[in-house]
Amino acid sequence: MIAFNTAAAGALNATRMFDRAATKVAQSAGSDMSTLLGAVVVQSEARTAFAANLAVMKTAEEMTGRLLDLKI
Incomplete structure (x- = not known):
């Protein structure tokens, strides 16, 4: 179960990372293209x-x- 828990935490972290990046995309509309691409x-x-x-x-x-x- 350790692998499952670690992967679940990793998936949650990836979701948060995606959300932060999506916020940056929305905020950078009309501004620096490198920020948007990043x-x-x-x-x-x-x-x-x-x-x-x-x-x-x-x-x-x-x-x-x-x-x-x-086991069964």
């Missing part, structure tokens, strides 16, 4: 981090299920 890159990184953490959560759940099947 925020879009951070959003992309956050999306990738979220997907990776979700994959870890799914794998941890599958492994736990298999371990329980072996």
Whole structure:
């Protein structure tokens, strides 16, 4: 369950990172293009981090299920 909890925390962190970047995108409308592009890159990184953490959560759940099947 440690892997699942760590991945869940990572997914939450990625969600927060995405939200902060989305706020920057909204606030930088009409201003510096580099700020806007940087925020879009951070959003992309956050999306990738979220997907990776979700994959870890799914794998941890599958492994736990298999371990329980072996015990029964």
